[in-house]
Amino acid sequence: ETGVTQTPRHLVMGMTNKKSLKCEQHLGHNAMYWYKQSAKKPLELMFVYSLEERVENNSVPSRFSPECPNSSHLFLHLHTLQPEDSALYLCASSQDGGTGGYNEQFFGPGTRLTVL
Amino acid sequence: DQQVKQNSPSLSVQEGRISILNCDYTNSMFDYFLWYKKYPAEGPTFLISISSIKDKNEDGRFTVFLNKSAKHLSLHIVPSQPGDSAVYFCAASVAHTGNQFYFGTGTSLTVIP
Numbered sequence: 068e069t070g071v072t073q074t075p076r077h078l079v080m081g082m083t084n085k086k087s088l089k090c091e092q093h094l095g096h097n098a099m100y101w102y103k104q105s106a107k108k109p110l111e112l113m114f115v116y117s118l119e120e121r122v123e124n125n126s127v128p129s130r131f132s133p134e135c136p137n138s139s140h141l142f143l144h145l146h147t148l149q150p151e152d153s154a155l156y157l158c159a160s161s162q163d164g165g166t167g168g169y170n171e172q173f174f175g176p177g178t179r180l181t182v183l
Numbered sequence: 184d185q186q187v188k189q190n191s192p193s194l195s196v197q198e199g200r201i202s203i204l205n206c207d208y209t210n211s212m213f214d215y216f217l218w219y220k221k222y223p224a225e226g227p228t229f230l231i232s233i234s235s236i237k238d239k240n241e242d243g244r245f246t247v248f249l250n251k252s253a254k255h256l257s258l259h260i261v262p263s264q265p266g267d268s269a270v271y272f273c274a275a276s277v278a279h280t281g282n283q284f285y286f287g288t289g290t291s292l293t294v295i296p
Contacts, residue, residue: 071226073226107192107288108288109185109187109272109285109286109287109288109289110227110272110274110286112283112284115283123283157226157227159226171217171229171232172229172284173228173229174219174226174227174228175226176224176225176226177226
């Protein structure tokens with residue numbers, strides 16, 4: 068596997084289900100991100116992990132719970148979602164210079180989530 | 184409040200001609216800008232970037248122009264090829280914000296053979 072992988076690619080769940088999205092990066096990066104892309108909206112940053120610690124949580128509802136067990140893996144745990152949470156969820160990674168340096172983010176293919 | 188805007192949802196261009204994709208931003212603190220390209224069923228891939236100390240950056244057929252006074256950047260693709268057909272996102276960032284990028288809504292480019 069190379070780059071950033073995400074599983075599953077498609078997920079349909081009911082509002083009472085609990086599911087998890089998985090992301091794995093094979094690039095040796097030290098920062099990982101979750102984004103949400105809804106139709107006709109810009110990518111919205113949800114969570115940022117740098118060196119396995121969460122550094123950003125852009126006021127995301129608690130029904131989304133991230134987990135970063137190590138620098139290569141990132142999870143997004145989902146529970147009691149709403150239909151408006153249906154979207155494409157993208158994971159990304161980058162090498163965080165820590166000094167404000169800029170490093171582009173590498174994206175996975177995304178998980179298309181549908182909440183019924 | 185959307186800080187990065189791509190006002191053209193779609194663009195069609197003839198093969199061999201120039202494609203110009205535009206992006207406007209509102210935050211004057213942005214000092215680094217990127218363009219990403221996205222094919223269906225794939226994640227966005229990095230294309231080209233520019234920092235605010237420059238007004239132009241070129242990479243092969245792709246050139247990004249930055250007009251700081253107008254808070255505007257554009258991506259030029261010349262000559263356009265059918266394989267360039269994709270959705271293009273611009274993104275912007277502020278120094279020392281931990282790689283937090285603000286994205287536009289994207290412009291879908293179709294290059295007609």
